[in-house]
Amino acid sequence: MNVLRKMIKWLTYFLLAGVGGAGVVGLSIVLYLGPQLPDIEQLRNFQLQTPLRIFTRDEKLIGEFGEKRRNPVTYDEIPQAYIQAILAAEDTRFFSHSGIDIKGLARAFVQLAQSGRIQSGGSTITMQVARNYLLTLDQTFTRKFKEILIALQMEKILSKEDIMALYVNKIYLGNRAYGIDAAAEVYYGKELHELSLAQLAMIAGLPKAPSRYNPIVNPRRALLRRNWIIQRMFDLNMIDKDSYDQAVREPITARYHGLQREVEAPYVAEMVRKEVAERMGRDDLYTAGYRVYTTVDSKAQTVANAALIDGLLAYDKRHGWRGGQQRDIPPFVEETEEKNSIYADGELDLGISPETGAEEAVGENISNWLKVLRRAPSFSKVQPAIVSLAEGKKLQVVNEEGEYIDIPWQAVTWASRYRTPVWKGPKLKAVTDIVRRGDLVYIEPLEEGWGLSQIPEIQGAFVSLSPDDGGVMALLGGFNFYQNKFNRAYQGGRQAGSVFKPFVYMTALMNGYTAASLVNDAPVVFEDVSLESAWRPSNSSGKFYGPTRLRHALYQSRNLVSIRLMQSVGVEQVIELAQSVGFNPEELPANLSLSLGSAELSPLNIAAGYSVIANGGYKVTPHLIERIESSTGEVLFQASTPVVCKQCEASTLRVVRDGIERPVAPKVLDERVVYIMHSMLKDVIKKGTGRRALVLKRNDIAGKTGTTNDRHDAWFSGFNQDLVATVWVGFDKPQATGEYGGKAALPVWIDYMGAMLEGKPESNMLQPPGIVTVKIDPATGRIARPGQTGAIFEVFRKELAPRATSVQSPASTSGTMPGMPAEAVVEEGPAAEALF
Known part of the structure; x- marks a missing residue:
């Protein structure tokens, strides 16, 4: 017994010494790193990098400029299913730990001891927030210790909900998307609340490695990651069996979606960007979240877009067919090294429905056509297609979605060949007069179905102003901004005629x-x-x-x-x-x-006149910018x-209009x-x-x-x-x-x-006062005789109204x-x- 007691005594001494030593080491680390730690309080008002955004006067998005696409959301706006998915993927005990996960850190330490290199950092969501907001991404022990200390402090001053919101708004998720709301737009073209469980799980799998698990670039690997997260959610009793089964069976629907503008006005957006850059002259123009509200009316711009595009397409059709873009494209190329992702091996494993593949629908391989179509540009509503059938008066094309579309004869007959601006070739007798199978052509939507089209060579410009103050209500500088960025509405000029x-x-x-x-x-x-x-x-x-x-x-x-x-x-x-x-x-x-x-003169000049x-x-000044706000809503500039x-x-020089004091436009004409x-x-x-x-x-x-x-x-x-x-x-x-x-x-x-x-x-x-109406002889311009037939009414300034003997030309015309x-x-x- 004495021996046993002595052993317990010495073990106790050793344990206390170890704990004391660890405490000394820990205290030393805190004392050494403490002064180097950043101020945690700054997280309360941390300014995330958000792009410059441009809106119509009725607050609809028309443009965004910045390296990072980000739309910050509050905790209440985060779907519960996404929170569950990110917990399953990143930090199951997030809502119960104090900022660090001892088990996770121990697991990371064991992996380091066994392999000699860092395999996982054992980081909690809180630690990731500390790293993403306040530290560098260097993989060093010093940074890891700082991360732990900051995480412990964060948990004392911020709620779990605040930390989660900071996390989901900061993380990089690939394709320029920062934060989950931007990712919803980029990968699915939807609002965050519109995503399914499977789609939310897919986004939850991205923080670990955005390029490796990108569903667009690496769909197979992304699918495995997504389904692992869904399995984890099921094992943790976050979802039931029916939800699990439905989610794992859902096909991959992710594809790249560009900026989701509410109103298409790229010429306006670029004009405003340039003006704001000149007016503000700030280095943070594209990162500080400035919001620019223009004078543009969303309905006016949408109507103007359709009017000009339809007008230019109509002109182009009146002058005839100039020919397809490419001819005799083979539907498939044998033994090609490059496989189309839609038809790659294992497509069913990715959940891609065979109904979307044209070759299954009609029994032919058109993979090369689809590849060509995906590379061909679309302009406005004009879309590329390849002729799959040209016979007599029958024309059929396939679009980039692999859909076969019949083009009715009446939607083709306009296409007599172009000869000169005033002369077209003879009327078509068959579609083979202009196209054959394998030709790349363009089509456009009609009221019913589709019609043959082409990208017009003619250009145009459109400007609409409010005569009350010169505000630009709608503006287009050409047929398509992405085809040619030259803004014909205000750059350069053409003879006014x-x-x-x-x-x-x-x-x-x-x-x-x-x-x-x-x-x-x-x-x-x-x-x-x-x-x-x-x-x-x-x-x-x-x-x-x-x-x-x-x-x-x-x-x-x-x-x-x-x-x-x-x-x-x-x-x-x-x-x-x-x-x-x-x-x-x-x-x-x-x-x-x-x-x-x-x-x-430019169309903007003419419209102003x-x-x-x-x-x-009254002379008004054409302008586009109504006001500029900071990300917090502070008005930095207000048009006057x-x-x-x-x-x-x-004598009145200024007047209040819509709550804003503005100068009175000068009267320049009688x-x-x-x-x-x-x-x-x-x-x-x-x-x-x-x-x-x-x-x-x-x-x-x-x-x-x-x-x-x-x-x-x-x-x-x-x-x-x-x-x-x-x-x-x-x-x-x-x-x-x-x-x-x-x-x-x-x-x-x-x-x-x-x-x-x-x-x-x-x-x-x-x-106005001083205007009179007089009946005149239309042949002479003089006052009409009583009872004269054919006499007409004319308006005059009172002092210039004709008399019976007056002559109406004040100056010689010879x-x-x-x-x-x-x-x-x-x-x-x-x-x-x-x-x-």
Whole structure:
């Protein structure tokens, strides 16, 4: 017994010495590393790197810029099934331990002792948060000790729910996705709460090794990891047998999903990004979570997208088939080294349904077609397809999903071969006139089914503004941003053609002319020693119509009348008025060619000028950014652009609008002149080159067509009091379009305005004081005789209303005008061209 007692005594001494030694070592570590530890309190307000996000004015996402895709969520927003899955995968005892898991650390130590290298760190979720937020990723003992100490401190000042939220928002999950909400978007294109148990388990398997268990790159390995987690959840009684069975049988549905924009507006997003970068000038622009709210209206942008894309596709079809993208592509390639992932061995093990494979559906191997289609780009709604059957009037194609689609004959007949801008080849007799099996073509969705299509070579631009303050409601810079990022809406410029004529006419109205004034539409010759030959401008019809009232000349877009008007009032006066409504005078040629729109202007320029006409004569500033907020909602910038206030006194400089004090837009035009111009531009639609817009059946719309030399550029700019829209259609490298503005551009404007004004009451400009209506003789512009047949009503400024003996032209309309450059001749289609 004495011997036994002595042994117990000595063992006790040794144990106490060991514990004491360990305590001394532990205390030494704490004393040494303690001063090096970061402040744990910073985790309470830690700023995660989140991208710059851009929204419409109604808070719908249109763009995101940043290296990391991240959408932080609160603990309450985390699905319970995901919490269970991550516990099963990473830290089963998370809610019961104090920050470290002794068993896990002991297991890691044994593995290290046996193998001589670190195999697992025994890290809890708390320790991972400590490492991810406050430490480096170096695998050293010093870092591990710091990790343990920080984890112990974290558990004292943060709740388990706080720690879990920090964890799920920080972890990297592959494909630029940081945090679980971003991963839901990247892998499944869904909101986090929409994911199934199997999908949540798949994401829960990613933190261990995002590249190794990536379901897109390594679907087999990802499947094994996912099913192991589901098995663990079942073994831990987190899920029942039915849930387990359903989850492990669910096929892999993960594929890469780009940014899920709520509104497609990439041209706007890039414009805003550049402006914010210039305005903010901050290094953390793409990481601090700034939120930019624009003036863009989500409905307006969506409608504009469809209108311009449909308009350009319609133009392209009118001019014929230019040929497929590739020919005679074999459906499969034997003995290829590269296997398509969908048809790789073991597809059933991955849960991929054979019904999605086209070769099982029709009994042929089309793996090479599918490979080609997945590499072929889609543009807007136009999608690639490969011809699988071309016979007589039967056309069948296969898309990238392996679906076979029948294209009806009536959706093919447009495709007579392109010859020139004004001539197509003979009508099709069979689909084999243009395509054969194995050709890569493009298709587009129709109201019913699909139709043959092609990527248009023609380009276009669209801008819509609020005339009340110049806010951009919708903007497109081309057919497809990802095809060509050049923004035609505001970069560069194209000859404006007749859309500029209203500013010439308003200058004349400001200088004594009336809508009834007669100007001679007759030939004129300009001699200039700098030109090789004399310049003889003409109307696009080649005809001349003699003395013509200004109203009639505008809605018929008579070139000679515009030239004579500018000659009468002076080039300088036209430029002065144009500058007052917002045009840059340096972009306006100081010669008579300006009367025909030789100035190279952007659609944004034109829309801004028309906004002044639409709002009654007030100059507004086009702008895109409404405000910029920090990630916490602090307003860092608030736009304060001028706003129209027709009820304000002349002395009023600022006004409160929507809770924001803003400067009052300056009045730059006589409202009576603007009222007369409204009525003249309404006649462009009622009687002239814009008559296609009669389909809208509204009396409050007005506008002007424009077509330049050889029909290189087609325009339409129009408005009512609440909305302005400008459309340009043409080729990037100027060449003939073969169409006038009333045919190429106006339909886009009609589609947009029709959708935006549907169900809204008409909004006409109120007649201002000092306007009178007089019955006149349409042939002379003079006051009509009592009882005269054919007399018409015209509006005048009161002091310029005709008297019985008055002459309506205040200046001579004869003579020659030297100095007109021949290359600046701009034509406008006659009314007859726009009536069909």
